[in-house]
Amino acid sequence: MTTALTLTACGNEDTDAPAKGSDTTTGVEATTSSAPASSGRPEIELPGDISYTFDWPKTGDKEKDAVLADGEQSIKAVDQAIVKQDALDKAYLYYYEGEAAAETQKFVQDYVDHKAAITGSYRFYAPEVNVRKDGTASLSYCEDQGKAFVKYLETNKIKKTEVTAKSYVMYHTSLKKNDKGVWVITKLVSEGGHDQCQS
Template identity: 55%
Template structure:
């Protein structure tokens, strides 16, 4: 997962994903803005490109600290299956941060969106935050999404993350570890998902590449 720009950036969730990192930046409704763009006005729970069917699927409610904000700069593709992958991926990203904020490596929300290898790796990732008595804060920006859906309930998603305004916050004593923006503030992700029995696009495998040229402003 390798999402954080500081000490905990060493917590890397890698997988032998059958995905290519060169796929980032396709035409599936992706947009690219400069890293310096102001995202502070973004709401902490920005609308999904295709709102998850919360009631029907019994989805857990994502409740995050007010200082955590997200900017998802990927638009609807016009394909209901691809849009569902993007919507569920937004929830899966937030669910991990909620588990970190709750200091709970077995938080039910992220386990709803992660399965198998990815779930096991994410648990270890969250445990490191718990051990460090830290959580995430600031603004995360996501862009350049490319999604592909197979005909047997499988999908792949490649996207970029801008961590330039995101930080680790230590809880005892409370301290935000602000770091300078470098090329390593931009991370490329390759995700393998499958549609489970609840109709949720769950993350099965996840790989990341910090400092990828594909994500630089």
């Protein structure tokens, strides 16, 4: 996820890389793992050196829980596009439309241009969901990027950056339910160093 690029999946704006990480690690050989596809949703396959924690407890509300579930898959879908180095990967296009899809394409292309991927651990927490009667919704949440890193593909080196306040990012997404019953993201804005995410 980024602050400057306002898209999901990695870090803050940097002069020589599209995302940020923290402290020192060494590369881990990736082994493919799969996120199960359901209800016709695309299968998402990610390397074993990327892990996620979603502290998103179920609300008990069917529609809110669906927004959270699709939100989780949308995050992983963008990461898959980065790993595959494909700015038009079909999986994320399943979950993003309009402005959000266009911005996501630019975001992923930045990684492709730098021949960079991602590695490390991502944690998402403090979700707030609001579902409206007109078939739209909003989802806000925090991301801890303190253990997330950029990995340069040509050298397999990990970019080293320290954890700062900007490692904690707040996201605000606008969604709508499409004709397939999927909650797709139409707009996404992010802010690094948000007070609410550091509490």
